[in-house]
Amino acid sequence: MGLRRRELLLGIAGVGGLAVTACGSRTPGQPAKPPRPAVIRFDPAPGPAEIGARAPAVVTVANGTLTSVEWIDETGRALPGATTPDQHTWTSSEPLGYGHTYTAKAVAHGETGDVTATTTCTTVQPDRLVDVSLRSAxxxxxxxxxxxxxxxxxxxxxxxxxDRAAAEPCLxxxxxxxTKGSWYWLDDKNAHWRPERYHxxxxxxxxxxxLFGIPLGDGAYGQRDQRVSVTIGPAHVAIADDDTKMIEVYDNGNLVRTMPTSMGMGGTATVGGRVLSFWTRPGVYTVxxxxxxxxMDxxxxxLPTNSRLGYRTSINKAVRISHDGIYVHELAESVWAQGNTDVSHGCLNISPADAAWFYDFVIPGDVVEVRNTGGDPLDIWQNGDWTIPWPDWQRGSARA
Known part of the structure; x- marks a missing residue:
């Protein structure tokens, strides 16, 4: 049966005029193609320019396979790396780094035999390195x-x-x-990020x-890369309203406690040429x-401690909500005023029982909204990020 099938196929081939040739054969009289040498390519490419520190070293070959690669720095240390399974590409397992002079050598095998290539390159040497701390408020x-x-x-x-424009894309x-958010630069050292509404x-x-390998202006470069993740907890929002002299505390939208309070007495005093305010500024604070x-001093x-309004005292169960010393805290001495009269220097006084509960309830980042008080609005340097309208916040970005 097998023989009959073979005879049939041969007959069809003869009728159709098929020409069967061996793989790799050439037409008689056509000259043979010359063997192709392996071609080695280095990246970064040879040249006088200083190379960035962030990129890896890469060696590739065309028309062949890599048999060895060496990428040696000025101290004799070999840059570690690995070759792909097809032996066409070698890549270092770490970046080139700052301030190195490398000598690279690669050997590849092609149709003409082994080919060797060498190169040298120098990476950038920063004037100084800049680091960044990733923080909460x-x-x-x-x-x-x-x-x-x-x-x-x-x-x-x-x-x-x-340089804000250079740094912001790296953050x-x-x-x-x-959630859409935006950076807001307070100055050339500090940028804050938040969304339009609460998380x-x-x-x-x-x-x-x-930041590693990134030029940040005036000869400075980023020192390192960083990455960190955090989670947002329940929605704790306290609303302190000076019209009612009450603080209403919400847990995921549900009212869980109402606390009488006494806030800043209002007015100002000039001490040593400095104007001090005794208002609890209106705005959105966070814990x-x-x-x-x-x-508290x-x-x-x-304000001198020995002045008429001065003080130095120890306070229990104090929750700080501003960088200039505004707290929600217990004060038994002002319980008589809580819910009806503002007598504090700017803090939000509450009863010992309410203070103990609030102290245990809150975590950093919880919201305290202060409404209907006098004085200037809360400023960003005081912890007033959320007080800034969203269009103004967006204009604070280096990309605006």
Missing amino acids: NLEDLTENDTYGVGFVLVAHFDEPV QVVTEPA APGTRITVAAN LDRKDPVI SASYG
């Missing part, structure tokens, strides 16, 4: 998987001034679920500062930290 560094309130503000603090924020509970926020107890903001 309380100015403490973020820790992986920390939990913050829905008013969380991301802070990028550079240890020296940088990448990803949220799950996706949704359960949001996962990941920030990556990909920075908690202390139990905390020493009027001299810390320019």
Whole structure:
């Protein structure tokens, strides 16, 4: 049966005039193609220019396969790397780095045999390296998987001034679920990031500062890359209304406690040529930290402790909500005024029982909205990020 099939196929081939040739054969009289040498390519390519520190070293070959690669720095250390399974590409497993002079040698095998190529390159040498700290509004560094309130503000603090336009694209924020946000530069060392509205509970926020190898202006380069993720907890929002002298506390939209309060007495005083305000400024604050107890000293903001309005005292269950010393805290001495009269220097006084409950309830990033008080609106340097209207916030970006 097998023989009959073979005879049939041969007959068909004869009728159709098929010509069967061996693989790789050539037409008689046509000259044979010359063998092709392997061609080695280095990246970065040879040249006098200094090379960036962030890129890896790469060697590729055409018309052949790589048999060995060496990429040696000025100290004799070999840059580690690996070749692809097809032996066409070798890539270093680490970036080239700052301030190195490399000598590279590669050997490839092609149709003409082995080919050897060499090159040298020098990477950029920064005048100085700049690092960034990734923080929350309380100015403490973020820790992986920390939990913050829905008013969380991301802070990028550079240890020296940088070119904002160069630095901002390296600060990448990803949220799950996706939320549009924007950076706002306070100065050339500090940028804050937040969305238009409070975060949704359960949001996962990941920030990556990909600064290594990036020029940041005036001869400075980024020192390293960083990445950290945090989570947003329940929606804790406290609303302090000076019209009612009450603080209403909400947990995920549900009212869970109402606390009588006494806020700033209002007015100003000039001490040593400095004007001091005794208002609780209106605006959106967030919880920075908690202390139990905390020493409150009027001299810390320019009011002598021995003056008529001065003080130095230990306070229990204190929740700090501003960088200039505004707390929500217990004060038994002002319980008589809480709910009806403002008598404080600017803090929000509440009863010992309410203070103990509030102290245990809040976490950093929880929201405290202060409404209907006098004085100037809360400023960003005081922890007033959320007080800035969204269009103005967006204009604070280096990309605006």
